Amino acid sequence: MSISTFGLNQSEHAAAAGAAFREMGRIETLMSSHRDDSASGRLNAAPRGAWHPLDGELGALLERGMAVQQASDAAFHMGLRPLVVLWGFSQEPPPSQPPPMEAIAQWRTLADGHLQAAIQLRKTDAGDTEIRLENAAFGLDLGAIAKGYAIDRAMHKLLDLGVSNALINAGGDIRAVGNKGGAPWRIGVRHPRPQQVHPQVPPNPETVVAAVETTTPLSMVTSGDYERFFDYEGRRYHHVLDPHSGAPAAQGWASISVQAANAELADALSTALMNLSHAAGQALLEKFPGAAAMWYRADGERYKSPDFQGEWLI
Template sequence: MGTSVKVTFWHNDEVQAKKIASAFFAEMERINQLMSPYIESSELYSINKNAGIKEVSIGEELYQLIELSIEIGNQTNGAFDITFASVGFLYNYRERINPNQESLLNNQALIDYRQIKLNPQKQSVLLTQEGMKIDLGGIAKGYAVDNAVALLQTLGVTSALVSAGGDTKALGKHGQRPWLLAIQDPRKKGKHAIQLPMEDEAISTSGDYERYFIKEGIRHHHIIDPKTGRSASEVQSVSIIGAKSVMTDALSTSVFVLGVKEGLALINQMPAYEALIIDKDRKLHFSNGLLAN
């Protein structure tokens, strides 16, 4: 998944606890093998490889996640768009490479989730144009976290904290108290912007400080605005809190792209989710539900 995966949980039997930990990491790796755009045997790789050529039949799990991604694309007016990868692959953050204007223009027309064609009868996916690519980096980690927490519950765990990169979900309490989750200060490594108590809920943070480079005074990072093909620049960090990690993951990306005004307007229409935004001037903004608390 291109990130670190961690689990903390309580169990009173050490032997059983080790078995549970093994099952947890096996489940995370299963999803990675299914949904990675880099692993040639993955279903997602096959979809991208056959873009503009033919439809690809896939399993129900990936099909439903792509279907949900399209729904969120509609809900966010295209701010969440898994075809961002049609331009996103042109960036190389380790080598400090960003696309030039010509290559950006050539590929930008390929960013359009509405050109993903789903066939429910065949359970297949077609990317309609050659060169189109999809990447589930903005939703698959949240999906994996939800799945892993559900697995822990079936194995008898009642207290756990699961994280995959910026996506974290708390199961139950940490002893007698809620779990305490820290949101990183996007400009001060190792420092916290705020801490939040959590119990049986998820939080996802999207920030411009994990995968990035600065070139000629411009910060190039991995959260791409589908409308421009460039890194979104109105905020530094967005955290979304709610019941489902798959949704907090996708919504944190969406709100990052939308910016403060449109992002808060979206979340304030969704009573099951709350937002905390640090804008480009490092000012904190909260959704209505957090302000009320």
């Protein structure tokens, strides 16, 4: 993750960026399902089918995420921890072959028909949030939304501290305000298949497919099939899973960037779009004012929402 600011002296920058990094660390501690001691880690260890108290901030994020989960017919789904573990994308390094078909079939037997009811939220009379996970097919995994939320919170920290020109970059997930000392912020979207551009040299991770220039507030998040993946018998398997099939998204998208009102929404939508056709994805975006996307397939086929801010470079 990196934080760039303009218009601050060195110690002001250090103080503001430090506060923003600490805020992101706080959110990771709360939400990471890789950690047994996080709120979501503890919930995943608790019995299914019962109501459990939930941290209010986590509950509020889940409620907002549920809007995308429902609008996308579970293309984005925050309850897929057991499926992520089954595929091995929770481990480092990722695996080199798919799990046995029977294991996926078993997961689907438990999950089918329950995707909508998988995560239930309610408020107690005292105003506290409670959560219920339907069955063992489901456990919280906020990997597709929490990074966006952390970027949003970090940006609010910067703004609270009087920063007016800043860019936060968390592995290509971006939120920017203001400008780069009078010039626009210029953001590149990584090419998902850099070896296609420079077949004769080793893949250059800096090769970009698109660029966005902005002096107005921007949130842009990219999902793709090229960061956590393995190739097996000629097929690419990557870490965005389709709960309807129990397998990685198979729409053929190598990279999808979404711009939206905030990074949290852009994060959730970009993951949802990996599981949807271009037409279904565009229809989903239209339910969220200001949301727009850029889609790129491994074979070079590409699409852009009419109001996406940015240009293809290849």
